[in-house]
Amino acid sequence: MSRSQIIAACLLIVATYLVVVAASRPGPLLVEDCFGRAIGARGLTLVDWDGYIANPAIRFDVVAPAAASYPARLVIRGDHPRLAFDLPSTAGAGGPTKEIRLARAGRTSIRVAIFPDRDGRDEDHALTIDLEDAGGRRRSARVPLHLVDQDREEEADVRPRRLPIVVDFSQDRTGFFEDEARRRVARRAAADWSYFLDGEGAGTVAAGDESTLIWNPDGFRSTRTVKNESPFTGYLLYAYGIDGPDLRSGGEPSPTSGFQTRGADVLPLRRSGGYEVEIKGNYNREGWRADLSDDEWWKATNLRDDRADLDSIAHHEIGHALIFNRLNPRFGDAKQSQSATLRDDRLRAYLGKDPTIDGSDHLPGTVDPASLRGAFGNEYHGKMPRGRWLITKADLIAARAVGYDLRATSAFIPLTLETAELPEGRLGGRYTTILRASGGVPAYQFQVVEGSLPAGLSLDDFSGEIRGVPTRPGHSEFTVRVRDSEESAQAEEVLQHYRLTIAAP
Numbered sequence: 001m002s003r004s005q006i007i008a009a010c011l012l013i014v015a016t017y018l019v020v021v022a023a024s025r026p027g028p029l030l031v032e033d034c035f036g037r038a039i040g041a042r043g044l045t046l047v048d049w050d051g052y053i054a055n056p057a058i059r060f061d062v063v064a065p066a067a068a069s070y071p072a073r074l075v076i077r078g079d080h081p082r083l084a085f086d087l088p089s090t091a092g093a094g095g096p097t098k099e100i101r102l103a104r105a106g107r108t109s110i111r112v113a114i115f116p117d118r119d120g121r122d123e124d125h126a127l128t129i130d131l132e133d134a135g136g137r138r139r140s141a142r143v144p145l146h147l148v149d150q151d152r153e154e155e156a157d158v159r160p161r162r163l164p165i166v167v168d169f170s171q172d173r174t175g176f177f178e179d180e181a182r183r184r185v186a187r188r189a190a191a192d193w194s195y196f197l198d199g200e201g202a203g204t205v206a207a208g209d210e211s212t213l214i215w216n217p218d219g220f221r222s223t224r225t226v227k228n229e230s231p232f233t234g235y236l237l238y239a240y241g242i243d244g245p246d247l248r249s250g251g252e253p254s255p256t257s258g259f260q261t262r263g264a265d266v267l268p269l270r271r272s273g274g275y276e277v278e279i280k281g282n283y284n285r286e287g288w289r290a291d292l293s294d295d296e297w298w299k300a301t302n303l304r305d306d307r308a309d310l311d312s313i314a315h316h317e318i319g320h321a322l323i324f325n326r327l328n329p330r331f332g333d334a335k336q337s338q339s340a341t342l343r344d345d346r347l348r349a350y351l352g353k354d355p356t357i358d359g360s361d362h363l364p365g366t367v368d369p370a371s372l373r374g375a376f377g378n379e380y381h382g383k384m385p386r387g388r389w390l391i392t393k394a395d396l397i398a399a400r401a402v403g404y405d406l407r408a409t410s411a412f413i414p415l416t417l418e419t420a421e422l423p424e425g426r427l428g429g430r431y432t433t434i435l436r437a438s439g440g441v442p443a444y445q446f447q448v449v450e451g452s453l454p455a456g457l458s459l460d461d462f463s464g465e466i467r468g469v470p471t472r473p474g475h476s477e478f479t480v481r482v483r484d485s486e487e488s489a490q491a492e493e494v495l496q497h498y499r500l501t502i503a504a505p
């Protein structure tokens with residue numbers, strides 16, 4: 001072998017080595033938001049709507065590259081126990097995990113949501129995403145999660161006041177509610193519903209004027225009737241234990257109840273009822289737990305062999321007492337125990353259909369489009385992992401359909417582009433201004449869809465910031481489109497026309 005042949009052979013070996021190294025060191029994994037924007041650096045925005053409500057599930061896409069070999073294994077992990085992915089996935093103390101087998105390259109959509117908490121603090125979390133291909137090569141990505149917490153300080157609240165719900169334990173003959181922790185859960189669940197219900201102008205009922213049917217401790221066998229000892233405003237809810245053979249709890253308006261009033265108007269809503277807890281347990285004799293924190297929401301499966309989460313059942317049964325019952329005349333179009341339909345334009349627009357009501361006044365088959373959780377009575381069957389039951393946006397739109405007015409909470413604030421006018425710029429001077437969007441489901445996407453910005457300026461599609469150094473004087477006209485991350489049938493976009501002047505120096 002000549003000297004030049006030896007050199008050529010060496011170069012070939014080196015070149016082959018470099019090619020092999022390059023192939024075995026795969027590039028980064030591309031992760032995009034619902035607008036198709038790469039989010040490895042900017043991250044994904046989650047929202048905790050104000051009030052204790054099921055938060056929206058936000059879509060992101062993992063793009064599995066053609067250069068990988070398949071089948072590949074995709075594993076996504078979150079780093080906080082309140083995070084959850086759409087099913088199939090697991091939730092737990094260490095955060096959620098979702099594992100997907102990919103047969104080929106391409107895009108996989110995943111949804112992530114945060115379970116609500118009761119403070120107003122924003123949070124930062126992260127996702128780690130690993131793709132291991134058939135050749136054992138790994139690609140990974142880390143995506144920051146920014147949580148926008150929209151819970152508000154009550155003192156700063158300028159909205160109409162919430163519907164007062166008086167929780168009365170005086171009819172408990174079982175001793176169940178002698179435990180202060182259980183009383184606290186009942187009061188808090190009632191307050192969670194009332195947070196969303198407008199109580200402005202709610203009528204007051206004089207002592208002795210309201211008659212309410214109470215189930216005796218034998219559990220849905222015999223009743224007695226009580227009169228309110230004190231005046232009350234809004235809704236009077238008797239919370240008490242029962243010790244019956246059916247091992248089930250209950251909640252309902254009273255058939256002897258009067259109707260709620262607002263000013264001079266009589267509303268199609270009963271004004272008193274009961275919330276009964278089966279003291280032995282939820283379809284079992286395992287008892288109750290009143291101690292689960294929001295971080296432990298995933299422990300509350302409420303399955304037949306579990307000690308049930310009192311918070312879940314309190315929300316559900318109080319929902320029956322307030323909203324989901326045929327004694328509220330607008331709820332359903334058939335007699336009790338038959339299936340019926342809840343007809344309402346806004347509910348239909350949100351769900352894409354009229355929800356069916358079953359004989360138990362539940363909404364079987366209805367999944368809340370924003371949170372992907374099961375709506376009222378369908379709590380075991382959503383598209384997110386089982387856990388503590390929550391009020392959903394669908395439930396609240398149903399409450400409005402039945403006759404309640406809703407307070408303006410963040411789940412119901414439409415997407416708005418607040419910036420109406422832009423400050424003037426100066427030729428050669430640094431320009432910066434921010435288009436402010438609010439409402440809807442953040443994050444937002446800002447785009448110029450017609451006309452163009454002044455030369456030298458650009459629009460950040462994540463933040464809405466317009467910045468740069470103008471290079472030509474004159475007037476520019478353009479239209480900005482803002483979209484939010486809501487993906488239901490009600491996905492919105494807002495268009496705003498702007499005129500921006502660049503003055504000569």
Ligand SMILES: [Zn+2]
Binds near residue numbers: 316320377
């Ligand atoms: Zn029920």
